[in-house]
Amino acid sequence: xxxxxxxxxxxxxxxxxxxxxxxxxxxxxWVPVVTAELRGLTETELSDVSGxxxxxxxxxxxxxxxxxxxxxxxxxxxxxxxxxxxxxDGRDVEIVVNHLYxxxxxxxxxxNLRPVNLGRLVNPYTVDVVDGNAIGIADRAVxxxxxxxxxxxxxxxxxxxxxxxxxxxxxxxxxxxxxxxGERPDLGMQMNLAVGEDRTANINIHAQSAVIDGSYLRLWxxxxxxxxxxxxxxxxxxxxxxxxxxSQTGSGCGTRIQMTNFALELALGNRLQPxxxxxxxxxxxxxxxxxxxxxxxxxxxxxxxRASSNPETWDFYQEYYSNPDYRSSLSIGNFSVGTRDFGxxxxxxxLVQHLEIRTRDLAx
Amino acid sequence: xxxxYIAIGMGALLAIIAPGLVQAExxxxxxxxxxxxxxxxxxxxxxxxxxxxLGGPVEDSYFGSCEELAKKCGARFAYQLKENGGxxxxxxxxxxxxxxxxxxxxxxxxxGFGGDGEVFDGDVLELGLPDVIxxxxxxxxxxxxxxxxPSDPGFRQTDIISAEMQGNVIMEGNxxxxxxxxx
Numbered sequence: 001x002x003x004x005x006x007x008x009x010x011x012x013x014x015x016x017x018x019x020x021x022x023x024x025x026x027x028x029x030w031v032p033v034v035t036a037e038l039r040g041l042t043e044t045e046l047s048d049v050s051g052x053x054x055x056x057x058x059x060x061x062x063x064x065x066x067x068x069x070x071x072x073x074x075x076x077x078x079x080x081x082x083x084x085x086x087x088x089d090g091r092d093v094e095i096v097v098n099h100l101y102x103x104x105x106x107x108x109x110x111x112n113l114r115p116v117n118l119g120r121l122v123n124p125y126t127v128d129v130v131d132g133n134a135i136g137i138a139d140r141a142v143x144x145x146x147x148x149x150x151x152x153x154x155x156x157x158x159x160x161x162x163x164x165x166x167x168x169x170x171x172x173x174x175x176x177x178x179x180x181x182g183e184r185p186d187l188g189m190q191m192n193l194a195v196g197e198d199r200t201a202n203i204n205i206h207a208q209s210a211v212i213d214g215s216y217l218r219l220w221x222x223x224x225x226x227x228x229x230x231x232x233x234x235x236x237x238x239x240x241x242x243x244x245x246x247s248q249t250g251s252g253c254g255t256r257i258q259m260t261n262f263a264l265e266l267a268l269g270n271r272l273q274p275x276x277x278x279x280x281x282x283x284x285x286x287x288x289x290x291x292x293x294x295x296x297x298x299x300x301x302x303x304x305x306r307a308s309s310n311p312e313t314w315d316f317y318q319e320y321y322s323n324p325d326y327r328s329s330l331s332i333g334n335f336s337v338g339t340r341d342f343g344x345x346x347x348x349x350x351l352v353q354h355l356e357i358r359t360r361d362l363a364x
Numbered sequence: 365x366x367x368x369y370i371a372i373g374m375g376a377l378l379a380i381i382a383p384g385l386v387q388a389e390x391x392x393x394x395x396x397x398x399x400x401x402x403x404x405x406x407x408x409x410x411x412x413x414x415x416x417x418l419g420g421p422v423e424d425s426y427f428g429s430c431e432e433l434a435k436k437c438g439a440r441f442a443y444q445l446k447e448n449g450g451x452x453x454x455x456x457x458x459x460x461x462x463x464x465x466x467x468x469x470x471x472x473x474x475x476g477f478g479g480d481g482e483v484f485d486g487d488v489l490e491l492g493l494p495d496v497i498x499x500x501x502x503x504x505x506x507x508x509x510x511x512x513x514p515s516d517p518g519f520r521q522t523d524i525i526s527a528e529m530q531g532n533v534i535m536e537g538n539x540x541x542x543x544x545x546x547x
Contacts, residue, residue, distance in 0.1 A: 055543065078532060227449070
């Protein structure tokens with residue numbers, strides 16, 4: 001070392017240097033040699049290995065954005081606007097989002113933001129590519145974005161109860177307790193709708209202790225139509241959904257529309273009639289639930305029983321008309337406007353047999 | 365004097381080479397010991413991300429600098445939903461996001477979460493959200509378009525919705541990521 005430092009190499013130094021150089025080369029060579037630690041997997045072992053999906057949980061989460069009231073100079077610290085919409089008479093509609101929030105329970109309509117957990121470690125939000133054969137979509141890999149799944153009511157929680165205890169219902173997300181934040185957030189959006197110069201319309205929507213367990217979006221490709229198809233299920237439960245018209249400053253409140261024990265179970269698309277997505281030639285978005293493909297030909301007996309019918313055909317119709325997963329429903333415990341109660345409302349067992357939604361540009 | 369500089373230069377060179385030379389001090393770690401070693405610590409990030417704040421890299425009859433009012437300066441992301449069909453577009457994406465204190469670490473959970481932690485008993489990747497993200501003039505549009513590029517012949521686009529965001533967005537908490545779903 002000393003020899004090198006002086007800038008000259010003695011004969012002994014040269015030998016040492018060469019040895020060291022060789023050793024460092026051998027270190028480089030040595031790295032690939034340790035592959036003895038890696039073992040090949042047999043076909044049987046390999047068949048047991050597959051990729052898992054990704055689980056997502058938000059811990060102590062709080063989200064808030066909105067639009068501030070302008071100060072005396074007309075400056076606003078925060079702005080959140082949604083535009084590009086038009087009224088039927090062609091005027092621009094601008095939605096000024098005064099407040100959009102996700103908070104823990106007891107937020108008092110977003111006034112008092114608290115943390116909340118979204119998803120459970122044992123039942124999280126998931127992003128996964130699932131085997132279509134397992135969910136009735138033959139021979140397809142399906143991209144699935146899912147909320148926590150519904151579970152056995154013997155272990156789950158009532159989806160609407162803010163004091164629900166274990167064993168009271170099918171929801172996995174738990175309500176807040178004195179000791180724990182819970183997994184049911186308060187959600188809300190306060191908006192001001194400006195149609196042209198008219199800025200008087202305020203609409204505020206709040207949902208308390210909201211649960212979306214059992215919701216999912218599944219996407220895959222259809223070979224025949226060469227198109228993206230999907231299946232969307234939205235379960236939305238809240239003990240109180242309210243709509244009011246208070247302005248941003250809290251003054252000028254109109255009547256509050258209140259829906260207690262709000263439960264929406266919406267199914268768009270199923271394995272027999274998936275939802276097709278497209279954009280047409282003029283640039284408009286199209287969502288379509290096509291008419292069902294005709295089943296394998298077979299007769300149904302006059303008395304309508306399986307015994308007197310072609311079993312395959314009978315099973316096909318039986319499944320299509322009785323599977324609760326294909327049905328949508330909406331149930332409201334009590335619907336009230338101001339001090340007037342309109343009682344409960346229910347729409348149950350809706351089956352979407354054909355649907356086509358096409359956006360239209362009113363400006364053209 | 366000149367010689368001394370050379371000597372110091374050689375010394376510095378040696379310091380760079382030296383780690384390669386002292387390999388005799390390294391000992392191999394067996395599998396059992398290695399299994400007991402894991403990485404510690406995490407990453408703390410502060411950042412300022414701008415997307416097309418002044419304009420994108422493309423300059424043509426349609427895209428250009430944000431100062432040219434007649435031209436579009438935001439980024440464009442188009443996705444085709446059907447073979448030979450139209451395109452779903454996320455258009456005119458631009459703006460600036462600034463945050464301080466985004467953290468990234470591996471965390472071992474075996475308690476808490478209302479009793480779930482004990483059952484879970486595993487490691488997660490924890491992304492600590494920065495509490496506040498400052499949005500500066502963040503805009504985007506969702507649209508349907510007949511062509512992928514505005515310069516393609518027969519281009520027609522219908523804007524469905526546009527959004528504009530400015531100011532502090534409160535985003536508190538931790539995002540926990542871990543393997544789940546169908547194993």
